[in-house]
Amino acid sequence: MLRLLGACCIIAGCGILGFSKGEQFRQRAEMLRCLQNGLNMLEADISYGSTPLPLALARVAEKVGGITQVPFAQAARLLKENNGLTAAEAWEEGVNKLDAEFTLTTEEKSILILFGQGLGCSAREEQIKNITLAREQLRMAELAAEEARNKNQRMWQVMGLCTGGAIVLMLI
Amino acid sequence: MNIELIFQIAGIGIITSIFHTVLKQAGKEEYSVIATLAGVSLALIVVIRLIAELLTSVKDVFFLH
Amino acid sequence: MEILQIVGVGLAGAVLAVFVRERHKELGIFVSLATGVIIFLFALQKAGAVLETLVQLAARANVNMFYLVTVLKIMGIAYMAEFGAQICRDAGEGSTASKIEFAAKILVMVMALPIIVAILESILRLIP
Numbered sequence: 450m451l452r453l454l455g456a457c458c459i460i461a462g463c464g465i466l467g468f469s470k471g472e473q474f475r476q477r478a479e480m481l482r483c484l485q486n487g488l489n490m491l492e493a494d495i496s497y498g499s500t501p502l503p504l505a506l507a508r509v510a511e512k513v514g515g516i517t518q519v520p521f522a523q524a525a526r527l528l529k530e531n532n533g534l535t536a537a538e539a540w541e542e543g544v545n546k547l548d549a550e551f552t553l554t555t556e557e558k559s560i561l562i563l564f565g566q567g568l569g570c571s572a573r574e575e576q577i578k579n580i581t582l583a584r585e586q587l588r589m590a591e592l593a594a595e596e597a598r599n600k601n602q603r604m605w606q607v608m609g610l611c612t613g614g615a616i617v618l619m620l621i
Numbered sequence: 622m623n624i625e626l627i628f629q630i631a632g633i634g635i636i637t638s639i640f641h642t643v644l645k646q647a648g649k650e651e652y653s654v655i656a657t658l659a660g661v662s663l664a665l666i667v668v669i670r671l672i673a674e675l676l677t678s679v680k681d682v683f684f685l686h
Numbered sequence: 687m688e689i690l691q692i693v694g695v696g697l698a699g700a701v702l703a704v705f706v707r708e709r710h711k712e713l714g715i716f717v718s719l720a721t722g723v724i725i726f727l728f729a730l731q732k733a734g735a736v737l738e739t740l741v742q743l744a745a746r747a748n749v750n751m752f753y754l755v756t757v758l759k760i761m762g763i764a765y766m767a768e769f770g771a772q773i774c775r776d777a778g779e780g781s782t783a784s785k786i787e788f789a790a791k792i793l794v795m796v797m798a799l800p801i802i803v804a805i806l807e808s809i810l811r812l813i814p
Contacts, residue, residue: 679730
């Protein structure tokens with residue numbers, strides 16, 4: 450009886466490990482989707498509301514949830530308190546903070562940083578073009594991430610469970 | 622000498638085939654070959670132990686040297 | 687009842703072997719091999735008891751030990767050879783199975799040779 454319980458624990462443990470590795474893929478696709486959403490809201494704020502950048506960023510940070518909040522909130526905070534930083538630098542700090550919490554690929558990071566360099570330094574139409582460009586690039590990245598997720602998430606989940614089963618079999 | 626060995630080997634076989642299929646579907650064919658090889662060698666260890674016991678028993682019972 | 691145990695093990699092993707063989711040929715061989723070995727070992731314990739009794743009876747009947755032991759060895763060779771040949775045939779290696787059986791026949795002939803020679807000598811001694 451005790452052995453059965455131990456076996457279930459091992460399988461469950463390895464299964465959880467596998468599932469969490471699979472989660473990473475799901476989270477990446479979701480994060481990219483939310484980033485696009487955030488950029489949409491930023492565009493709306495800039496084109497219809499003409500809100501100043503720090504306020505727009507803070508608003509987007511409030512509306513968008515979860516981990517995507519991080520770059521917007523950090524950039525908004527840095528712009529509000531430290532007047533010496535340009536928008537690009539503040540945004541880059543935000544991106545770095547996001548990178549610390551959820552590792553971005555080099556491609557995603559470069560898309561975001563390039564977007565940041567166009568922030569706040571040109572007219573409204575230019576800003577909107579910048580946002581649209583970044584959104585398109587993020588959409589491509591999201592499609593790639595979805596594809597990777599379809600391939601890998603299932604694989605890691607099954608592998609986790611099977612490794613647990615293999616260990617149990619070896620110890621029987 | 623117990624019956625669980627049969628289930629152990631069958632379990633290794635099923636899990637190896639699952640690994641093989643899953644890894645092939647995810648596109649990592651090289652890893653699937655390695656996984657299959659590992660599974661086969663694991664089962665081989667168990668089976669060789671069984672066969673050694675068989676041969677010793679036969680030698681004892683039938684007076685073969 | 688031990689026969690029920692054996693049949694149960696055999697059936698379970700056979701089903702598992704077919705199941706695994708469909709997905710992975712080599713490991714299917716291992717499963718059927720393991721099933722066969724386990725059942726064989728079980729039967730071997732019983733056979734050992736029977737053979738010991740036979741040997742004791744023969745000792746009391748003053749039969750030459752050498753002949754009895756030779757016969758037992760030949761029995762052992764025959765069983766092992768058939769076991770190995772069947773496993774090879776299950777794996778699809780009919781030629782290897784035939785070679786094993788051929789080798790077993792040669793070995794049996796080699797073992798039986800002294801007995802045959804002894805019999806012929808006795809017969810030749812009877813004929814003047």
